[in-house]
Amino acid sequence: xxxxxxxxxxxxxxxxxxxxxxxxxxxxxxxxxxxxxxxxxxxxxxxxxxxxxxxxxxxxxxxxxxxxxxxxxxxxxxxxxxxxxxxxxxxxxxxxxxxxxxxxxxxxxxxxxxxxxxxxxxxxxxxxxxxxxxxxxxxxxxxxxxxxxxxxxxxxxxxxxxxxxxxxxxxxxxxxxxxxxxxxxxxxxxxxxxxxxxxxxxxxxxxxxxxxxxxxxxxxxxxxxxxxxxxxxxxxxxxxxxxxxxxxxxxxxxxxxxxxxxxxxxxxxxxxxxxxxxxxxxxxxxxxxxxxxxxxxxxxxxxxxxxxxxxxxxxxxxxxxxxxxxxxxxxxxxxxxxxxxxxxxxx
Amino acid sequence: xxxxxxxxxxxxxxxxxxxxxxxxxxxxxxxxxxxxxxxxxxxxxxxxxxxxxxxxxxxxxxxxxxxxxxxxxxxxxxxxxxxxxxxxxxxxxxxxxxxxxxxxxxxxxxxxxxxxxxxxxxxxxxxxxxxxxxxxxxxxxxxxxxxxxxxxxxxxxxxxxxxxxxxxxxxxxxxxxxxxxxxxxxxxxxxxxxxxxxxxxxxxxxxxxxxxxxxxxxxxxxxxxxxxxxxxxxxxxxxxxxxxxxxxxxxxxxxxxxxxxxxxxxxxxxxxxxxxxxxxxxxxxxxxxxxxxxxxxxxxxxxxxxxxxxxxxxxxxxxxxxxxxxxxxxxxxxxxxxxxxxxxxxx
DNA sequence: GCGTCCCCCTTGATCGTTCCAAGCACGGGC
DNA sequence: GCCCGTGCTTGGAACGATCAAGGGGGACGC
Numbered sequence: 001x002x003x004x005x006x007x008x009x010x011x012x013x014x015x016x017x018x019x020x021x022x023x024x025x026x027x028x029x030x031x032x033x034x035x036x037x038x039x040x041x042x043x044x045x046x047x048x049x050x051x052x053x054x055x056x057x058x059x060x061x062x063x064x065x066x067x068x069x070x071x072x073x074x075x076x077x078x079x080x081x082x083x084x085x086x087x088x089x090x091x092x093x094x095x096x097x098x099x100x101x102x103x104x105x106x107x108x109x110x111x112x113x114x115x116x117x118x119x120x121x122x123x124x125x126x127x128x129x130x131x132x133x134x135x136x137x138x139x140x141x142x143x144x145x146x147x148x149x150x151x152x153x154x155x156x157x158x159x160x161x162x163x164x165x166x167x168x169x170x171x172x173x174x175x176x177x178x179x180x181x182x183x184x185x186x187x188x189x190x191x192x193x194x195x196x197x198x199x200x201x202x203x204x205x206x207x208x209x210x211x212x213x214x215x216x217x218x219x220x221x222x223x224x225x226x227x228x229x230x231x232x233x234x235x236x237x238x239x240x241x242x243x244x245x246x247x248x249x250x251x252x253x254x255x256x257x258x259x260x261x262x263x264x265x266x267x268x269x270x271x272x273x274x275x276x277x278x279x280x281x282x283x284x285x286x287x288x289x290x291x292x293x294x295x296x297x298x299x300x301x302x303x304x305x306x307x308x309x310x311x312x313x314x315x316x317x318x319x320x321x322x323x324x325x326x327x328x329x330x331x332x333x334x335x336x337x338x339x340x341x342x343x344x345x346x347x
Numbered sequence: 348x349x350x351x352x353x354x355x356x357x358x359x360x361x362x363x364x365x366x367x368x369x370x371x372x373x374x375x376x377x378x379x380x381x382x383x384x385x386x387x388x389x390x391x392x393x394x395x396x397x398x399x400x401x402x403x404x405x406x407x408x409x410x411x412x413x414x415x416x417x418x419x420x421x422x423x424x425x426x427x428x429x430x431x432x433x434x435x436x437x438x439x440x441x442x443x444x445x446x447x448x449x450x451x452x453x454x455x456x457x458x459x460x461x462x463x464x465x466x467x468x469x470x471x472x473x474x475x476x477x478x479x480x481x482x483x484x485x486x487x488x489x490x491x492x493x494x495x496x497x498x499x500x501x502x503x504x505x506x507x508x509x510x511x512x513x514x515x516x517x518x519x520x521x522x523x524x525x526x527x528x529x530x531x532x533x534x535x536x537x538x539x540x541x542x543x544x545x546x547x548x549x550x551x552x553x554x555x556x557x558x559x560x561x562x563x564x565x566x567x568x569x570x571x572x573x574x575x576x577x578x579x580x581x582x583x584x585x586x587x588x589x590x591x592x593x594x595x596x597x598x599x600x601x602x603x604x605x606x607x608x609x610x611x612x613x614x615x616x617x618x619x620x621x622x623x624x625x626x627x628x629x630x631x632x633x634x635x636x637x638x639x640x641x642x643x644x645x646x647x648x649x650x651x652x653x654x655x656x657x658x659x660x661x662x663x664x665x666x667x668x669x670x671x672x673x674x675x676x677x678x679x680x681x682x683x684x685x686x687x688x689x690x691x692x693x694x
Numbered sequence: 695g696c697g698t699c700c701c702c703c704t705t706g707a708t709c710g711t712t713c714c715a716a717g718c719a720c721g722g723g724c
Numbered sequence: 725g726c727c728c729g730t731g732c733t734t735g736g737a738a739c740g741a742t743c744a745a746g747g748g749g750g751a752c753g754c
Contacts, residue, residue, distance in 0.1 A: 061478040063478060064480040069413050071709090098430065101460045105462055240647075299646070300622050381711070414710080
C-alpha cells in the first residue's frame with residue numbers, strides 16, 4: 001500500500017518517503033531498512049548495498065518525530081540564551097555557542113535555544129523537560145543564587161553546567177569551568193616578568209564568586225613574589241565607566257604601573273583613563289583584561305587579555321553530556337580548564 | 348491500564364504523565380483532555396475545570412514527539428550559525444538571535460541551531476528538511492552567490508531570508524532587510540549638517556551588493572548636496588588594518604574632514620589612524636561606523652554608528668514565517684526597514 | 695537423509711498524540 | 725410522551741519509526 005500523493009506528479013510538496021516506501025522499493029521489510037540505517041552490521045553486504053541504493057534514490061531520511069517518539073529521545077540539547085547586555089564587552093558567548101553547536105553535531109545532537117522568564121527562571125526548563133522536547137540542558141549562567149542548577153539536579157534532569165557549583169548546597173552535578181585564578185595568575189606573572197612591582201587589581205563586587213576567584217589569582221601571585229597589594233585593589237561594577245574611575249583613583253593614590261582587570265570591560269575603562277591622561281598603554285602603564293573579547297582584538301592598542309578556552313569547554317561539555325545520556329557513571333564531577341594569555345601591545 | 352512505573356515510589360526518573368493518565372484521573376476520555384489543551388471552547392465549563400485541575404495536579408505537558416508525529420509539525424525554526432570570524436566587530440548577531448528566539452517563543456516556536464559544511468552549504472538544510480526536523484528556516488547570510496536561498500526556494504521549503512535576494516535569478520521568496528543606503532544617507536546628512544563638506548567613504552570591494560548599497564547612500568546624498576566625491580572613496584577588505592590604511596591614504600591625498608564607513612570594523616581602523624596622528628575623533632575629524640557593534644559602544648571615544656533595527660527585523664521575520672506556515676498568501680515579498688543613527692562623540 | 699544451529703530477515707505491537715466518525719445525552723417542539 | 729437536532733464525548737485508526745519475537749533457509753555434523 002503506497003501513499004497516493006507520492007505517485008501523483010503534483011506541484012504540491014509531496015510528503016517525504018517513509019521507511020515502508022524504501023522497504024517496498026528495495027524488496028525488504030521495514031525493519032531491515034531500519035537496521036541498514038542504525039545497525040548496518042546486521043545485514044548481509046548485498047542486502048545492505050541494495051537498501052542503501054534505494055535510500056539514496058528516494059532521498060530517504062528518517063522522520064525525526066517518529067524516531068523521537070519511539071526512542072524517547074529528541075537528540076536536542078537545550079541552551080537558554082540570556083538577554084543581551086549592551087555596553088558590556090562580552091560577545092564571548094558567540095564563540096562558545098558556535099563550538100557547542102559544531103561539537104554536538106558530531107555527536108548527533110542539535111542545539112535548541114530558548115529564553116527564560118526573568119521572574120521564573122525555571123519555567124523554560126520545566127516546559128521543555130516535561131514535554132520531553134530536549135534530552136539535556138547546558139546551563140551557562142551559574143552565578144551564585146541562580147536556582148537553575150539546583151532545580152535541575154533535584155529534578156534529576158540531565159545537564160552539564162558551564163561554571164562550578166559555588167554554592168555547597170547545590171546537589172552534585174557535572175560541570176566544566178575555566179580556572180579564573182590561573183588566568184589572573186598568568187597575567188600577574190607576565191607583568192612581574194616585565195619588571196612591574198606595583199600591580200593593581202580592578203575587580204567586581206565581593207558577592208561574585210567568579211570575581212573573587214579571579215582576584216585570588218592576582219593576590220596569591222603577588223604575595224608569592226613578596227609584592228605589595230595594600231591599596232592596590234578596587235571593587236566596582238562591571239562597566240567601562242566604573243573601570244575608568246577606579247583606574248583614576250588608583251593612579252592618584254597608589255601609583256601602580258600595571259593593571260590586572262576582572263574583565264575586558266573594566267580594562268577598556270582603564271585604557272580610557274590612560275587616554276585622557278596622555279599615558280601610552282604598554283609603554284607607560286600596562287593593562288591586562290579578561291575574556292579576550294572582540295574589543296580587545298579590535299581596539300587600536302591591542303589589549304592583552306586572558307583567553308578562556310571556550311572551544312575546549314564546549315568539547316568537554318559535549319563529552320560529559322554524552323556520558324550522562326549513555327548512563328555511564330561520570331569519572332569525576334567537574335573539569336577545570338586552564339586559560340591562556342594573549343599578549344598584545346597593552347602590556 | 349495505568350503504567351506501573353508511575354505508581355512505584357522509585358528513585359528512578361518516572362516517565363511523565365500521558366494524555367491517558369490525565370483522562371483517567373479526570374474521568375474523561377483522551378480526546379476530551381486533548382480538546383481541553385487545544386480547543387478549550389469545545390468543553391463544558393465544568394468539564395474544562397476538572398480536566399485542568401487534573402493536568403495541573405499531575406504536571407502534564409503534551410509529549411512533543413507524539414504531537415509532532417501526528418501533526419507533521421515540529422514547532423522548530425532552523426537557523427544556521429556561521430563560523431565566528433575573530434577580529435571583525437560583528438557581534439551583531441547576538442542581538443538578532445536573542446530577539447528571534449524571544450519572538451518565536453511568543454508564536455510557539457523554538458529555534459534550532461545547526462552548522463553548515465562550508466563545502467556543501469546546503470547539506471545541513473537538506474538533512475533537517477528531509478527528516479522533517481524543522482518547520483522552516485531563517486536564512487541570514489544572503490550574500491551574492493550564496494546558493495541557499497535559491498535552493499530552498501526550489502525545494503519549496505518554507506523560509507524567510509534576512510537580506511534581499513540580490514540575484515535576480517533567485518526565485519521569489521519572503522525576505523526582511525535593512526535599508527543600508529538609507530543608513531549611510533542618515534550618516535552623511537548628519538555630517539553635512541555638522542558643516543562637513545569633504546566626506547570620505549571607506550567601503551568594501553565591488554562584488555558585495557550590500558557594500559554597494561551602503562556606498563550608494565553616501566554617493567547620492569553627496570551629489571544631492573552638490574558635494575565632491577572624486578578621490579574620496581576607497582574600497583578595501585573588511586579589516587581594522589585595511590580601514591586604517593585607507594584612512595591614511597585618504598587623509599594624505601584628499602584631506603577629508605569626515606569618514607563614513609561600511610562597517611564598525613573599518614571605522615575602528617580609521618580611529619586607529621587618527622590616534623597615531625594625534626587627531627581627536629569628533630573634534631578634528633568625524634567618523635561614522637555601521638552596525639553599532641559593541642566596540643562602538645565600549646570604545647573610549649564613543650563611535651557614532653548606523654544601528655540596524657535587529658529587533659524589528661526579528662519580529663518581521665517571525666510574522667512572515669507565521670504567515671508562511673499558515674499558508675496565507677503573503678501580502679508582499681519583502682519588508683525593508685530603516686536603520687537609525689546613534690550619535691556619539693566621534694562625530 | 696535428517697536434525698540442529700545460526701544467521702538473516704520478517705511480522706506484529708508499541709510510543710503518545712490528534713483526526714475521524716459514530717454514540718449518547720439533553721432539551722425543545724408537537 | 726415521543727421524536728429529532730445540537731453538541732459534548734467516545735472509541736478506533738493513523739502518523740513513522742523501533743523493539744521484541746518469530747520464522748525460513750543454508751551449512752554442517754552424524
